[in-house]
Amino acid sequence: MQTHEIRERFTQHFVQSGHEAVPSASLILDDPNLLFVNAGMVPFKPYFLGQQNPPFPQGKATSIQKCVRTLDIEEVGITTRHNTFFQMAGNFSFGQYFKKGAIEQAWSLLTGDVEQGGYGLDPERLWVTVYLDDDEAAEIWEQHIGVPSERIQRLGMADNYWSMGIPGPCGPCSEIYYDRGPEYGKEGGPIADDNRYMEIWNLVFMEKERGEGIGKGNFEILGDLPKKNIDTGLGVERVACILQGVDNVYETDLLRPVIDVAEEVTGTKYEDPDTDRINDIRFRVIADHSRTAMMIILDGVTPGNVGRGYILRRLLRRIIRSARLLGAQGKTMERFMNTIMDTMTPSYPEIAEQRERILKVALAEETAFLRTLESGTHLFEQAAGQVKAQGGATLSGQEAFTLHDTYGFPIDLTLEMASEAGLKVDEEGFHKLMAEQVARAKADSQAKKHGHADLSVYRQFVDEHPTEFTGFEELNSNSKVLGLIRDGQQVQEAAEGDEVEVILDVTPLYAESGGQLGDRGTIEAGGTVLRVGDVQKVGKKLWVHKATVEQGGLIVGDDVQALVDPAWRHAARQAHSATHLIHAALREVLGPTAVQAGSMNKPGYLRFDFNYTDALSPQQLEQIQAISNQAVDADWQVNTIETSLEEAKAMGAMALFGENYGEVVRVVEIGGPFSMELCGGTHVSHSSQIGPVAVLGESSVGSGVRRIEAYSGLDSFRYLSKERALVEGVASSLKAKSEEVPERVAALTQKLKEAEKTIAELHRKQLLSGTAEMLAGAEDVAGVQFVHQQLPKGTEAKDLRTLATDLKQKLGGAPGVVVLGAEDARSRVPFVVGVTKVAIDQGLSAKELAAVVGQYVNGNGGGKADMAQGSGAQIGGFSQAVAAVREALNS
Numbered sequence: 001m002q003t004h005e006i007r008e009r010f011t012q013h014f015v016q017s018g019h020e021a022v023p024s025a026s027l028i029l030d031d032p033n034l035l036f037v038n039a040g041m042v043p044f045k046p047y048f049l050g051q052q053n054p055p056f057p058q059g060k061a062t063s064i065q066k067c068v069r070t071l072d073i074e075e076v077g078i079t080t081r082h083n084t085f086f087q088m089a090g091n092f093s094f095g096q097y098f099k100k101g102a103i104e105q106a107w108s109l110l111t112g113d114v115e116q117g118g119y120g121l122d123p124e125r126l127w128v129t130v131y132l133d134d135d136e137a138a139e140i141w142e143q144h145i146g147v148p149s150e151r152i153q154r155l156g157m158a159d160n161y162w163s164m165g166i167p168g169p170c171g172p173c174s175e176i177y178y179d180r181g182p183e184y185g186k187e188g189g190p191i192a193d194d195n196r197y198m199e200i201w202n203l204v205f206m207e208k209e210r211g212e213g214i215g216k217g218n219f220e221i222l223g224d225l226p227k228k229n230i231d232t233g234l235g236v237e238r239v240a241c242i243l244q245g246v247d248n249v250y251e252t253d254l255l256r257p258v259i260d261v262a263e264e265v266t267g268t269k270y271e272d273p274d275t276d277r278i279n280d281i282r283f284r285v286i287a288d289h290s291r292t293a294m295m296i297i298l299d300g301v302t303p304g305n306v307g308r309g310y311i312l313r314r315l316l317r318r319i320i321r322s323a324r325l326l327g328a329q330g331k332t333m334e335r336f337m338n339t340i341m342d343t344m345t346p347s348y349p350e351i352a353e354q355r356e357r358i359l360k361v362a363l364a365e366e367t368a369f370l371r372t373l374e375s376g377t378h379l380f381e382q383a384a385g386q387v388k389a390q391g392g393a394t395l396s397g398q399e400a401f402t403l404h405d406t407y408g409f410p411i412d413l414t415l416e417m418a419s420e421a422g423l424k425v426d427e428e429g430f431h432k433l434m435a436e437q438v439a440r441a442k443a444d445s446q447a448k449k450h451g452h453a454d455l456s457v458y459r460q461f462v463d464e465h466p467t468e469f470t471g472f473e474e475l476n477s478n479s480k481v482l483g484l485i486r487d488g489q490q491v492q493e494a495a496e497g498d499e500v501e502v503i504l505d506v507t508p509l510y511a512e513s514g515g516q517l518g519d520r521g522t523i524e525a526g527g528t529v530l531r532v533g534d535v536q537k538v539g540k541k542l543w544v545h546k547a548t549v550e551q552g553g554l555i556v557g558d559d560v561q562a563l564v565d566p567a568w569r570h571a572a573r574q575a576h577s578a579t580h581l582i583h584a585a586l587r588e589v590l591g592p593t594a595v596q597a598g599s600m601n602k603p604g605y606l607r608f609d610f611n612y613t614d615a616l617s618p619q620q621l622e623q624i625q626a627i628s629n630q631a632v633d634a635d636w637q638v639n640t641i642e643t644s645l646e647e648a649k650a651m652g653a654m655a656l657f658g659e660n661y662g663e664v665v666r667v668v669e670i671g672g673p674f675s676m677e678l679c680g681g682t683h684v685s686h687s688s689q690i691g692p693v694a695v696l697g698e699s700s701v702g703s704g705v706r707r708i709e710a711y712s713g714l715d716s717f718r719y720l721s722k723e724r725a726l727v728e729g730v731a732s733s734l735k736a737k738s739e740e741v742p743e744r745v746a747a748l749t750q751k752l753k754e755a756e757k758t759i760a761e762l763h764r765k766q767l768l769s770g771t772a773e774m775l776a777g778a779e780d781v782a783g784v785q786f787v788h789q790q791l792p793k794g795t796e797a798k799d800l801r802t803l804a805t806d807l808k809q810k811l812g813g814a815p816g817v818v819v820l821g822a823e824d825a826r827s828r829v830p831f832v833v834g835v836t837k838v839a840i841d842q843g844l845s846a847k848e849l850a851a852v853v854g855q856y857v858n859g860n861g862g863g864k865a866d867m868a869q870g871s872g873a874q875i876g877g878f879s880q881a882v883a884a885v886r887e888a889l890n891s
């Protein structure tokens with residue numbers, strides 16, 4: 001049974017019993033605790049916690065959620081069942097059916113007749129586990145379903161009590177396993193062997209809320225959830241593995257084609273009995289990671305050095321490295337990506353529109369990494385050469401670590417290349433350095449975590465008093481103080497001079513979100529004035545005003561007026577609407593592959609980040625600026641429409657990530673199809689109110705992400721007028737008209753270049769003119785002509801080389817040694833040693849003498865027998881160096 005059909009059957013099974021089919025959420029949801037969605041229940045979390053009512057008429061839903069888990073990345077290909085990307089099929093009940101209903105429905109789908117829409121699994125092969133004291137679930141399995149008691153096993157908290165690993169909903173669970181037969185491991189059920197008995201479905205009886213704690217087995221239970229719920233997760237790829245009768249999850253219909261292509265491009269056979277098992281793992285890594293990388297790029301991630309971007313980079317690099325280790329010579333990514341896009345498109349039709357962008361991102365990383373590999377290889381060869389030259393046989397842990405850390409050179413490649421070069425690697429030393437680095441990173445991230453406020457102080461307000469936002473309609477609202485928080489603690493009152501966080505029932509002040517900074521304003525009552533310096537949201541619904549009491553005092557329960565600073569808001573609206581114009585203009589100029597990656601706007605200024613691999617040309621920037629200003633000039637009405645996410649997408653509105661199915665969203669429309677975005681921000685009512693938009697420029701903010709910055713409104717005007725003053729200033733010092741400035745500057749630069757060239761030439765001639773004198777001053781040391789000289793400060797390494805070459809030439813057939821040194825313009829001490837051919841024949845070597853000089857000028861040198869050079873730090877040691885060379889010639 002093909003994976004696509006396994007998905008369809010799941011959905012049908014649950015739709016028939018009244019579940020609403022909900023599309024998969026993006027892999028990237030607005031949850032700071034999760035890099036990627038890692039379970040089917042994640043988008044439903046607020047419904048389980050009772051924070052929001054589920055928008056499903058019958059209180060039941062089903063989904064097939066895209067999930068990414070990269071914690072087990074090292075396991076990929078080694079076990080038979082770990083995919084970094086997988087699809088979790090789930091059914092969810094919000095206060096409707098509970099244990100019995102969940103168990104019955106799971107069983108009937110798994111064991112149901114294939115003709116009737118089931119999966120047709122043999123009931124005799126199914127085993128189940130339940131939580132230690134969950135007699136109720138055990139009884140349902142045994143009495144109601146008829147699973148013999150010896151196939152029902154009990155496990156503890158770590159295995160059969162499910163939570164997200166962080167505070168949130170949780171509960172005991174029951175897992176269903178499939179016995180793959182004796183060839184996969186030993187008898188005895190899931191507690192004996194979780195490879196032979198493969199977990200396929202987890203039924204979570206979500207009835208509790210967990211608090212802080214560590215990991216899976218050690219956390220506090222805060223209490224009951226408002227309702228008893230069901231959350232289940234069936235591993236689609238695992239069921240596919242069983243139903244397709246293949247050995248592991250990498251060989252199912254969706255991934256096997258990538259393995260086939262990998263065989264073709266690497267020239268190595270999968271499962272070749274004559275080659276090492278490690279090759280098979282590499283094939284599986286390529287298949288698994290190609291899919292994960294593709295799906296992550298589809299959802300808007302680009303490679304980078306932190307967070308999601310880093311995971312993507314790591315996946316792509318592991319693919320490239322595996323392919324190379326299997327024997328691939330050139331580029332392979334395009335084939336892998338095309339293949340996986342082909343197999344995944346039937347279930348994810350949106351891939352079709354994004355093919356070009358996905359390829360572009362993946363291929364750019366491949367090109368960059370191949371370059372890294374090249375320079376890494378060069379460095380490796382140097383390091384290996386040095387080890388050998390010193391008669392060693394082991395590359396140090398430090399070298400391996402530097403290759404890894406600085407050049408992104410994977411350790412197994414270093415190991416492989418070292419073994420080819422007949423060397424060992426100090427792996428222990430390498431791992432020690434790696435462990436130290438991980439410990440440093442951990443300490444850093446913990447420090448960051450503790451820097452964050454403890455959110456529990458807001459909890460009661462989030463649950464009981466979500467803030468009512470009135471700022472779309474008015475700038476002043478009458479409100480009541482619901483809470484005051486000082487230094488992370490709830491307090492009853494605040495006095496003059498205090499810095500407090502104020503929670504109001506109603507507020508017109510915008511809280512930072514969607515890239516727009518929070519409003520500034522005041523909270524006033526009688527003689528009391530608080531200045532609001534920032535407004536932040538806790539969760540989606542609680543507004544927290546960070547304020548200073550400037551006059552008077554405030555008590556919880558006080559009636560107050562909350563006022564937005566009108567000038568701030570005016571300019572903030574301009575900047576936010578300008579951001580939409582820039583976004584629309586950008587897509588008009590660059591096409592739809594330029595996907596938004598983030599934005600920030602505040603009064604007068606905006607920046608907009610987007611996924612794009614190339615730098616923008618000045619012409620493109622000019623065009624974007626022109627289109628934006630034409631949109632201002634068109635004086636379009638700005639409309640906001642509230643509708644469902646599905647409807648908004650159908651209208652063609654651009655959605656970022658993080659919106660949930662069923663949510664009511666706000667669409668901001670400027671000029672009809674020109675700009676339509678999901679947005680909760682504040683906007684002008686006509687585009688002309690934005691005022692001029694001045695693009696400042698564009699830059700790179702990480703691999704594949706570019707940033708455009710612009711001013712809006714009066715700030716644009718100020719910026720442009722400052723620019724004009726600058727140009728006028730330059731023009732007047734050039735004694736030219738403004739429009740002649742570029743030409744004049746170009747001519748000046750050209751002249752300067754020529755003058756620099758002439759000076760350099762004169763300098764060289766001057767230096768060379770001194771060679772006769774130097775030769776005349778040559779010492780005869782044991783029959784060798786020894787020419788040495790400290791050149792004037794500012795002489796560069798290349799001058800020394802020229803001079804040494806000339807001197808050597810002039811020494812001709814005589815045995816001669818030249819040692820020159822100087823302090824250059826950057827206070828480094830370059831030095832050069834030259835040895836004539838006859839002197840080499842007598843056993844002298846420039847390389848060895850350079851090593852002697854290096855010792856005295858606090859540096860080192862290297863090169864060949866006839867010419868060597870180096871750099872030191874202490875010119876004061878040069879005369880001693882000369883003496884040491886003299887001694888060496890004498891001995």
Ligand code: SER
Nearest residue numbers: 039041202231232233
């Ligand atoms: N949330 C559970 C899991 O991820 C079941 O869906 O396993």
